[in-house]
Amino acid sequence: MRFVNRSRLPGTGNTRAVPRAAGRILVAGVAMLAATMAHAEEKTLTAVMHSGLRMLDPIVSTAHITRDHGYMVYDVLAAVDGDGAVQPQMAQWDISDDRLVYTFTLRDGLKFHDGAPVTAADVVASLKRWGARDGAAAFLMAATQSIEANGDTTILWTLKEPFPLLLEVLSKPSSVPAFIMPARVAATPADTAITDYVGSGPFVFVGDEFQPGVKIVYERFDDYKPRAEPASGLAGGKVVKVDRVEWVTMPDNQTAISALMGGEVDLIENVQIDLLDIIKSSPDVTVETRDPLGYQVFARMNFKHPPFNDVRIRQAAMAALGQEQVMATMIGNPDYYRLCGAIFGCGTPLGSEAGSESLKAGGDTGRARQMLKDAGYDNTPVVIMQATDLGIIGTVPVVIASALREAGFKVDLQGMDWQTLVSRRASMKPPAEGGWNIFTSFVSGIEANTPLINPILPSTGDSGWFGWPNDPELEAMRAAYLTAPDLDAQKAVAHQIQAHVLDQVIFIPLGNYPFVQARSNTLNDMLPTAVPVFWNLTLAD
The missing domain is CATH 3.10.105.10 (Dipeptide-binding Protein; Domain 3)
Structure with missing residues (x-):
């Protein structure tokens, strides 16, 4: 476990200033000590992802790194479990006998990062924006008569004709997942990137520390209410067991490997194959392939x-x-x-x-x-x-x-x-x-x-x-x-x-x-998902 002082200025290695008076030195010193003590027990996981992140809108961009960011910040109505079955995530559903009306009911306790409750209106706006961008959703939307809010927690999805793969499309894990955003954000035209990054997922995006292409920081959303079921695939309870996740960019794989072997980072998502022998020599590192389909x-x-x-x-x-x-x-x-x-x-x-x-x-x-x-x-x-x-x-x-x-x-x-x-x-x-x-x-x-x-x-x-x-x-x-x-x-x-x-x-x-991953042996219980997710895992002291 490493200790993090959040008072550190983005992009700098320290918080020191040069005061003009001794009194100001004392005040600054006390403030720094207080900040350090306040965050001394935080568990921070540092990961080198396959790419730096610049585009933050997971509906506009199909880049995998942007999708991965989406899973940190946003949630979905339905998700696929470890056996490939569609499971409820933000909502349960009922299907009419004629297969034309799907009634989704939001589960209790859903909140956005700004404290506002997630409502059916947010879901409707998000689904419509997603439907205007995604290739599979385009077929679904062509078969749709209407998607409407019925009160604060119920969504009525009415089809013109049966669409047997509706839930499969809604729960698809990649390119592009149906992430739910606040209605005000989802009102952004589908061909325009959003600028408000409030979600309802298990992590909060720390905008003040974002360095495009270099570093992105997430903090645990304390008001996130996980599902009761055990995590499986991308479904089940998203229980976050670390306080903070930092994605850092290291274009040179050898530098990243040295950082992992030296305990400076916890995970390299994609290790260069010709460097595997170097990293396999470390007893403190595990090398593994996450996705059998590759x-x-x-x-x-x-x-x-x-x-x-x-x-x-x-x-x-x-x-x-x-x-x-x-x-x-x-x-x-x-x-x-x-x-x-x-x-x-x-x-x-x-x-x-x-x-x-x-x-x-x-x-x-x-x-x-x-x-x-x-x-x-x-x-x-x-x-x-x-x-x-x-x-x-x-x-x-x-x-x-x-x-x-x-x-x-x-x-x-x-x-x-x-x-x-x-x-x-x-x-x-x-x-x-x-x-x-x-x-x-x-x-x-x-x-x-x-x-x-x-x-x-x-x-x-x-x-x-x-x-x-x-x-x-x-x-x-x-x-x-x-x-x-x-x-x-x-x-x-x-x-x-x-x-x-x-x-x-x-x-x-x-x-x-395959993507061959390398992780510190202090990092455990990562879910075996093709999409890298940061809930459920543990980081030992």
Whole structure:
């Protein structure tokens, strides 16, 4: 356990001032002593997350670090437990016999961080804003007749037609969870980031100590009332057993490892694979993989601007790429990666690898070059954004740039930090005016394993995901998935989507890998969730 003096100025190492009189020295000394004594018993957990945090709106941004922030500050109506079942979180529900009316009733004791009670009006406003942003929620909202408050604690959700997956969409754990905010905050337009960060979750965001991209601080919300059930997955009682959580940014993994082994930090969310031997040598550290489904690396092209507004040129680019080159460069150790062309995940119920043969075979430069020539490529520069502060992920754009150059593309590889990339990928401007042509990222298995919730699939033009493909055929397939009567029918639709996505190059799957976590042995009882959460865990003295 480390001791924290909250009177420390953000970004400084001490609280000292140089007084002009001895009396002022005495007063300052007494104040510092009082502050130190007041907080001497606080338990502070310090974590190095996979990325710095700049964007604080978990509805506007699909970045995982922003989602993780959302789970600290906000709560949800329903959540998925450790067995994948949907469970009540903020609310219970009843469903009418005709499956058209869902009645949600808020549980007692829900409060926002400013002391105001959580009401049905807050829920309605939050759901409507979420529904305007999320790809899966868009289908749900299209089937919705109304969402209305009936008093302070009851929400009536009325459908035009049955939507069997309503609770699955409402409880989906990632990209984008249906976080509940105060109505005044949820009134913010869905395409505008919020500036008021009051939630009702187990932690309070400490705005005065926020250093964008460097440090973010949370304190336990003492008025949070956990559910009575044991924590399971993202459901159950969110019992916070530490006073304070600090996320700090350390772009250099070796620095982070030294800090963990030296007891300065408690957790590294994502350890660089080629440095594992260093950290495994410490008897005070545990190395583990949290999520068996892992993460899929992918490349996304911009469909709005040349050259990738032409499907033939997208196909030529995909022909040039191979998963082995990407994974070998990114991970190195084959024990920690898997070549997998299934957009819904290899080994999952809906997984298929149709159309990924060239990717798994290693790419074909000669074929890609001929395809590029046949498509009439005019040497338009390809701007590839590279996140230089995201560890191993930063190597992927370098491999892509090299492969595309060999195939005959003119490439402009531009380095930036991840949060700048996350902001820039939202720009629809031409690449020469601050836009882009390709970026790479990763998607977790829990958010990519069905056509409904996979965040990269929505292909509705400007209202879709970054890159903005406009593909009515793909959207019709996704809609067909919703009405498929059984798992076999769902598989048939999912396999059609797999083939279509790779034929049209909606995105390019580049291999799978795990997040390998390292934690101090003083940190225990972390829930085995794909989303890192900071309730339930304990921090020993």
